Amino acid sequence: MTKSILITGSSSGIGYAAAHTLQGRGWRVFASVRKPEDKARLEQEGFESVLLNCADTTSIDGGLAEVLERTGGRLDALFNNAGFGLPGAVEDLPTDGLRETFETNVFGLHHLTRAVIPTMRAQGHGRIVQHSSGFGRHVMKWRGAYNASKHAVEGLTDTLRLEMRGTGIFISTLNTGPVTSKFRINSIPHFERWIDWENSADPDRYKRELFHHLYEDTGRAPFQKEPDAVVRRLIHAIESPNPRPRYHITGATHIAEGLRRFLPQRALDAIAARL
Template sequence: MTEINTRTLLITGCSSGIGLDAARTLSERGWRVFATARKTEDVERLSGEGLEALRLDYADPDSIAAAVAEIAERTGGRLDAVFHNGAYAIPGPLEDVPPAAMRAIFESNFLGWHDLTTRVIPMMRAHGGGRIVMNSSVLGLIATKWRGAYCATKFAVEGWSDALRMEMRGTGIEISVIEPGPIDTAFRKNAIAAFEKWVDWEKSARADQYRESLLTQLYEGSGGGYPASDVTKKLIHALEAPRPRVRYFVTPHTHVAGALKRVMPARLLDRLLDRA
């Protein structure tokens, strides 16, 4: 990889939250950042900040191909790092998540990540290495009820990342996974929009349960979270350390979840999480 002031980095999901903080911070550190977002208006706003902004929607393979081709043209075929960040949730009991909704969330949260990764690996191989960092979740370590669709995509990212890390050994391409807990982002707002699009709760066998508690959990929740900069700090280490870690835990929730996953029997952990 080149010196820090010439390194190139592609970040997805930069319209707000984690991706936006990462794009701003890494740009300030001297990286040449390609900040991507799904919506044209967000791309224009990022460009207005002085970032090199491109449209990239994980659910749109043509946009992935176009973004990678544009980066290759601008850099002479060099891309040193990718931070996979864009994802969303479809909250609700799995029995109420239509198959089409599950296909859609996997397209955005996993299959698009794979598509982008397979397109950038040849660029990294050509220059002797690179860094690929996945923004996973505490819900990629443990599953909780009502979040099954999102958990499924993050569990997929975890296994895929482990296999990719082993396969890339000896190529100079390092794979790391960041595991955030609750972060202060627009995640809940986006999840509500997905719920309203896909889940017909009034026809559910759990309609009374929705009225009694599930809708309140979704629309009110616990609120708050840790700053996006906590994730960016881990990202900096994953990108710049001579020997990056395999996994980076962010927030106490993730440290606790990781420990419980290792030592607690599955059914006992189920009961504990059911009370959370």
């Protein structure tokens, strides 16, 4: 029987690469997107696509219901990939901006995860892969909203993994470092909507430290990988008989984990403050 997977955030980047690769491996891929034009584009490319906005529970429920109707009520895997960043200093981050970030990155992910579990319990198996980040375990300046959302994903996912033991449902986390995508470009509208940098305590700091990285293509970051590096770990998480609880992807995440084990917090703070 052909296995099925629902992938959120499939319009570009990692989700798009995952959809292509898994379809090529024989998976029945449901590539979810927020915009009708992206849905039409993916369908022209031969994908089964559904509209699913992770910031809208009604949209989540409707998108999943459409998938389950097409599969006859089965779903073998879920890849919660959708998410975005809101750059800015924490002291300038409005609560509503943080709330908007959590709606997609945390609450939408959580809602969809809970919604698929009854199906997976009924069929006796399933794989749920949560796309966290290296920033789910470490932090850098200017990324407070994103750091916080991914730390929340880590806590929910680690707990769920323990609670699903023995059910046949395996839970894995992807901790991804720098990967080629539209993440930087997609974060600009969120920054411009929510961060009043001109009236911040230190506007010049934004110009010195953030704008160059936010508004300009500065080339490849150290240890940057292409989306295929993430897809390879995803394949292991959904196809291996013994998937790992956690996958560190790119050298940056491995180095950060190593430093975390051996250095005190003051030293880690000093390193992160210089990045």
